[in-house]
Amino acid sequence: MKQENREKTWGRPALLLVGVCAAVSLAGCSSLPASSAPGVQSVVVETIGHNSLKKAKMAVGRVMGDTESAVMTKIQGRVVRVSKDIGQEVKAGEPLIYLDDKDYQVALEQANAGLRGAEARLADAQRGTRSQQQQQLDERIRAANAALENAKHTLERTQSLFESGAVSQSQLDADSLAYTQAQSTYQQVLQEKSLANEGATRESIANLQAAVAEARARVNSAQLAVSNTVITSPLSGKVATKNIQDGETASPGVPLLTIVSGQPVVEASIPEDQINSLKEGQTVTVRIEQVSSQPFEAKVLAISPIANPASKEYPVKLSLPGDPNQWKSGMYAEVTLPEPEESPITVPRDAIVKRGSERLVMVTDGSKAFAHVVITGASDGTSVEILDGVKDGEKLIVVGQDQLNDGDPVQVLWEKENGK
Template identity: 35%
Template sequence: MKKNVLWIMIILLLTNATLFGCSNNKDENINTDETVSVQDNKINYCISGKVQADESVVITSKINARIANLDIDVGSTVNKGDYIITLDSKDLQAQVAQAQAGVDAAQASLNKIKSGSRPEQIEQATAALYAAKANYENTKVNNERNKSLYEAGEIPKSQLEQSETAYVSAESTVKSAQAALDMLNKGETDETIAVAEAQVKSAEAALNTAQVQLQNEKIISPISGIVTSRNINSGELASAGAPLLTIVNLDTISINAYIPSTYINKVYVDQEVVIKVSEIQGKEFKGKVSVIDSTIDSKNKNILVKIKFDDKDPLLKPGMFAEIGISEG
């Protein structure tokens, strides 16, 4: 009986020694495998990264204007096409009115040119031409007489030169009066009309620009999502191009993670993974490997891996830290 008890005790001691030896070997394996950080039921959490949204947008204004209406805040849900910001449009409306006045003035000028000369203008030009011709005839006769008198030695040369100058001037006046009358009878030249038409087009372009600027008074969300940041309040001046809001589509949440290149043979596209998020304790998420970068970071020898969540969870937010576990079973 004593011998049996002795043998039983020896067997128990040997069994315990064997068990303690396996535990130590397991610890040694974990310490020597540089790619393993945590072991949990054959899930190796060897990849880490940050939660991000594939679709996000920074809302800006195209013009400098004050905020007239801004009712959404961080955490607000918006839909694609929603009006999310209204700008003060008083200055814009004044610019449109001014541009419209410019168009009206340019068009009136063009119409006047195309309509031709009024009858009274032609009458005045005709009378001016008759007067110029009469003066020309008088100066011509006077100049001829002075030539004869000068040749006879009855007048000095200076008097002859004066009559010649008057004759030349009268002749020039006749030509100018005739040209003015011809222009009135013929109407404006094609070049003059073309210039007036170009002025109308320029004014219309200015009006179109002002109208487009006025349309920018309302800012529309280009995506559906959640407002994650707000940098301005109602009544404040929005500068063109400055960030006003950030909107994130949480339906496009994913993880950009990095894996050591030595571990790449254990990762493949569509591989199922388990995800732990440090900010969400006590919960695991499921996902799949969607993309494996074809290049290796030359600095740290890591490879970018993109992870997609199987389910969309409102608890997930961009910027959260995540660990990705891969089954080794």
């Protein structure tokens, strides 16, 4: 009887432990009853190690020509004619869009007229004063001299009459002013004659030459505007998109057509934490649903050394097999990224404790819990990559971690097999 009671007494803890372990294994609960020792938390742990995520890392991309170029206008204008349509072949330099050039032709004619006038003024200055102009100046000098002599005699007579009281002071002042004006006119005509004899100064010639250069620049600008009314293809290829129709207004900076050339490729955007898993010449798996549900192997053609500043992702070009005509620009592609050479450190997603803005995991040396701030990476929904914060081989608390703080005493109730 005593023997039976003793067996029953020893069997109860064993059954309790089995029940707890089964409950933990099946339910995956995050807390356990406190240890029999006061203030000691019972926990379940597993060893941290390198494991691949169950979900493959994916990136998205799109089909595009090896070279794509948007056709835009440099000037604003009404579209008279679009000579090419989607899918048609074009050659580099071939006219694609014609704009109404009437206003630009008028501006060119005005600029040419201004240039002709500036050149004529410069030529006159360089030739000097002509004989006909010299004769006109001589006649003006004689007339001005005669007027001056007449004003002088008149002033002398008025002065004599004023002294005798025959005329007023105002009359004397008027004749004095007339004499002064006659002197000024005579001196001005003499100066014009002197300048005409000396010819144009260096400064005046330089100013006229500058005026000619400015007028010629206006002509060049007007000619360029006229030439810009014919928009040509920047490269040889096919028209991929068409965003303008006859009669509409084309504005600078707005793509009108898109030209693609070369073998089609997939351009994918790879996150910065995965870009080092790719190398030029490496093959990856790509699936383009619009063509086939079956994936195919694509070669990495080029990897950009610079990330997109907005998305922090790196553009990567991948080859496309088979007939290039089956791949249409804009088709979406799913790219399966290769596994890294070394599997990352992963932990169960439920083992991560969120406290404020930080992400923590609790590890133990068997008697105490220690909080480690971690940086997480990709996740497959069950496990999470740990980029920094823990080391391979540490004991991770996977049950009971939510109730723990750094330095709390713990009792390891059970150690799970990693990943099970």
